[in-house]
Amino acid sequence: MSGGREAAPWLVGLSDRLYRALLLACPPAFRKAYGAEMAQVFRTSCREAGRASGAAGVLRLWAPALRDLAVTALTECVQGGANMSKSRMIRWSGLLALIGGTLWPVTFVLIIGLEAVGAVTRTSTAPNLAQSIAYPAGWLFFAIGLVGLQARWTIRPRWLGWIAFAAALAGMLMLLVGGTGMGYVWYSNAAAGPMHQLCGATDDCQRTQMVEYALYVSGFAGYLVLGAGMALYGLLATVTRALPRGNRLLLVMGILAGTQYWLTDMGAPSILRNTGTPGVIVLASGTLLFTVVWSVGWIVLGRMLWAQPAEPGEAAGTQARPALS
C-alpha cells in the first residue's frame, strides 16, 4: 500500500463498495431517495482525498463517515417510524370519525323506523339502550377525529389553535362523560324505577342525585365548551385555509354545537319551553339540524383524513426519485 501522495484507486473502489453496503442501515425510503447521491459524494470525496493524500487520506475519511452514517441511519429510522405511526394514527382517526358520523343518523333513523312500525315504543329498553351506546360512542370517535385533524393540519397561530383544539376536545369529553353517565343512570332507572321516586332523604340517595346532576350538567354544558372551541378552531382554519377543504364546515359545526346548549333541556329559554308545539318544533328542528350537520361534517372530515397521504414533508423525502444515470 502506498503511503505517498498517490491516487489509490483500488482503495477508493473498495471504500465505495463498502459504503454502499453500509447504506443498507438506512431506511429503504431514504436510501431509495438519496442513497445513490450519498454514495456518489463519498466516492468523490475518497477520490479527491486519494489524489491529495494517497491511501492515508482515504482511510482518514472513514471515521467521520461511519459516525455520520450511524447518526443518519438512526435518525431516519426513528423519524420514519414516528412518521409512519403518525400517518397511520391520522388515517385511523379519520375512519373512526367517519364511523361516528354514520352511527348517529343510522341509530336515529333505525329507532324512528322501528317506532313507526310499532316494533318498539319510546320507553322500550332496546332503542334507549342503543341511544345510550351510540351517543357517547359517537363523541369518542369525534374526539379521536379531532385529534387526527390537529395532528394532520397546523392551525395558526399555533398557540390559539391549540387553545381552540383543547376547548373543543374538552367539550367533547364532557359530552362523552355526561352522555355515558346519563345512559347508565337511565338504564339503571329503567330496571329499578326512577331514582327520585325510589329514594328519600338519605345521604346515599342525595349523593347519587348529585352525581346524576353533575352528569346532566356535563352532558349539556359540554355543548357550550365544545361550541366555543370548535367555532374558534373553524374560524382560524377558515382565515388561514388550513385544511384543503371543509374549513367553513368546521366553523358551522362549532356554531351549531354552541347553539345546542341553548336548545337543550337545560339551556332552552323558557319562552320556547312554554309555547307548546311551536317551541317544541324549534327545539326539535335545532337539534335535528345540529345532528345532521355534525354527522355529515364528520363524515366529510373523516373521509378527508382517511384519504390523505403522508404529510408533504414526508412525501418529498421518501417518494421514489429516479436514480442518477
Place this chain on the structure above:
Amino acid sequence: MDTPGEIDGLLPLTPAVFHILLALAGGERHGYGIMQEVVASTRGQMRIGAGTLYRSIKQLIASRMIEESDERPDPALDDERRRYYRLTDFGRRVAQAEAERLERLVSEARARRLLEGHAEGRPGVLGGLG
C-alpha cells in the same frame, strides 16, 4: 405566501442547514459542491458528512427552502451526472433572516467587548459555527 411569523418559526437554523443555504446562495450546486463550499467558507472548521448533508437536503426540500434543479456532469470533477440544487425565494428569505439574527448576536457580543481585538478578516463567529 409566507409570513414573517412563518420564517421566524424556522429560526434558529442548525449550522449545517445554514451553511447549505449559504453555499446555495452563491448559485446552484450539487451535493459534493455544497460540501466543498462549506469547507471553503469555514476554512476547514466545518465538514458535513454525506448523511448529514442529504438529511438536511431532505428537510430543506420539504420546507420549500431549496429545490432540485437538474442533473448534469460537473466538468470540474468527472463525467458522472450529478443532481443540482438551488435556493428558492423562500429559502433565500429564511437565510437572510438567519444572517440578520446572527448579525444582531455579533453586535451584542461586540457591545459586551467579547470581540475586542478581533480585526476585520480574521475567522470570526460566523466562520466557526458548527
